[in-house]
Amino acid sequence: MNFYKYLYQRGNWIFSFGLFSLMLMGCDKNLLDAVPTDRLSENIFWKSQADAELAANALYNDLDGAEIFYSDALTDIAHVNQPFAVDAYIELGTYDASSSRLYNTWSSAYKGIGAANYFLANVGKIEGSRDEALIARFIGEARVLRAYQYIKLAYLFGGVPLVKAPLTLEEGRAVQRADLKEIYDFIDTELELAAASLPESYSSNDIGRITRWAALGLKARSDLYAGRFAAAAKAAKTIIDSKRFELYPLYANLFTYAAENNKEVLLDKQFLENIYTQSVFNLLAPYSQQNGQSTYVPTKALTDSYETSSGLVITDANSGYDPKNPSKNRDPRLALSIFLDGDPLPNGAIFRPAPNSGTADAVGSTYIASTTGFNIKKYIDKKDLANPSKSGLNIMLLRYAEILLTYAEAKIELGEIDGSVYDAINQIRNSRTDVKLPIISNQVNQEQLRQLVRRERTVELAFEGLHLADIRRWKTAEKVVPGKVYGITYQNNNGEAVVVEAASESRVFDAKKHYLWPIPQREINLNPNLKQNPNW
Structure with missing residues (x-):
């Protein structure tokens, strides 16, 4: 039984809507003068350990699902098929700070951050008998889910407002952007703290929840994005040395129902x-x-x-x-x-x-x-x-193949090329039943390995929402x-080989500004303290 099936059977599915209502109501205490009949009220919630569990469960709704697929289409490996789609304007370089894609990405990330902040600010109110280890686990889950959103915001927008607690409307209109280093420092600290309080695995109804390994895996990803290669290699190596994960033997089935909850998955949205x-x-x-x-x-x-x-x-x-x-x-x-x-x-x-x-x-x-x-x-x-x-x-958000490639790339960038680097790459290339490529020998130099591991990331993780971050940091x-x-290349009616050219204008990428998205204009209109990214 997966996590979401358990939630539904417990009747907890509607709680996510109730939590969102609580978050909105927290902005105006006058709304609490009457007990609502269509939502949860703070007057009756945050009383028991069961309330904490319900609130923690609701946070998972803000993980990405099908949203991961659009970003690859803004890179060289995929294409936005309909020219009138909002993402097509990003491909063509004709978008600006009014783009709904940018705003929706920003607002959904801060919705997840806001929900986690609300949980962390209120879970301490739980009264009566409580399992402190379980409450600590819920707090760890919330921290990881919040850090997940900040990782995404950091590579897309750069330094963003670092919001660690619920804000009033007035406070929200006054926040400023944090330095990018501060964002990555916060992510590192949060994921380290969370990993210490999270279990290594779950069983039965809890399969799909955040584990210690998911926290460390996201830390490895974040550190790689930040160029903190030693920290990235260390976090990835901890996961590798745990021996808890392995590549699923059939790449052909990896993204099907047959492979759900397999030993390659560190984090997915169920x-x-x-x-x-x-x-x-x-x-x-x-x-x-x-x-x-x-x-x-x-x-x-x-x-x-x-x-x-x-x-x-x-x-x-x-x-x-x-x-x-x-x-x-x-x-x-x-x-x-x-x-x-x-x-x-x-x-x-x-x-x-x-x-x-x-x-x-x-x-x-x-x-x-x-x-x-x-x-x-x-x-x-x-x-x-x-x-x-x-x-x-289920949609996978972090899998063991990424951990192996993160480890290899970080070690290559550090110039610490040893047998473990070749082993990590060769596992990807040669250990699955249906993927057997020649192994890489120790005759390959650093620059050749750099290009190889980048190519392996591109093809192994294609359509998994990671390539946009990769070509930005590279x-x-x-x-x-x-x-x-x-x-495609096809044979025309004259027997000639012809390469299809997509009917679109040429893609544009301006290095002076496109390595970061602009802060959504709606946010700047509400809060002029949010200074815009360069050249937007």
Whole structure:
């Protein structure tokens, strides 16, 4: 039984709405003069340990779910399929501080922060008999969930308001941006404190809650983003040395119902089919599959990143790459992550995206069909075909593969290249049953390893919401993002090999300002103390 199924069966599902009402009511104490009939009141809440549990449970709603997918489409590896979508303007560099994507990302993150702050400010009010270790665990969960939001805000916006406690409206209109270092210092401290009070694992109804390892894994991620490589390597190594995690043996099944709660998962957002659902199938599937929306689609830039089965990049003359048959003899993760021409689809049909194929998925057949001829395969489980907008498939937010790659990258940047670095990379490349690439030897130098681990992060973690942060911290976005978007290679009616070019303007990335998003204009209008990022 997963965590969310337990919540629903306990009748606690509606509590998240009650908590949000409490947070709003906390802004104006006059609202408490009458006891409401449609929400929870502070007059009757925060009385028992059960109340603390309910409040802690509600915090999980603010974890990202399907929201992780849009960010990859703002990089070189994916594309916003419909040109009129709000994210398309970010691709084209024509967005500004009024973008709803920026505002929604900012406001949802601070909603999660606000909920955690409210919990931490009130959990001490619990009266009567209480299990102090359990209360400490709830506090640890809240700290981790709050730090998760700050990690996201930091890489997107830079220094942001560091809010550690509930604010009045007046206080909220006066906050200022903290220095980015202060944000990362806070994240580090919070995750270290949380890890000390969290269990190493859960069983039964509590599977899906934050563990000590999730806290340390997020710390490794945050430290890597901050360039604190020694700290990142240390946190990742602690997880590796625990021997509690391993790569799931079949990459093909990793993002399906069959692999839920497996030993590779450190943190996920759990869902419950037809009750607490996500709509990834509807969002990403090819158009022919129950009107899949193809909202974000892979690019040729990504598919070209996958090595050949010989372990060489496709530009190497000895790689065996065939430009007329680009998917032949390639890293198996290419075909396991992306729908390619000839692949079986969930409904039993064959994926035929070529413009001259005459199918619903043909490039140009409709504005919804993929404009690159590629579709994302991760999380497209045929079990969701009948009801694509009500999937119960869990979405992974942190998995062991990332920990291994974080460790390897941090050690490479430190110049501390030893057998453990090669082992971490080679586990990714060669330990799964269905992914067998040549192992990397100790003859590879630091710069070659740097490029290798970056390529491994790109292909291993594609469509998992991490690549935007990567190309920002690597400072490669200005090189890889700008230009046309290309897709499949197909044979036209004259037998010529043609590369699809997505019907869009060229992407733009201005290094002078696009490495940070602007602070949403609505926030600056409310609080002029929030100084805008450079050149916006």
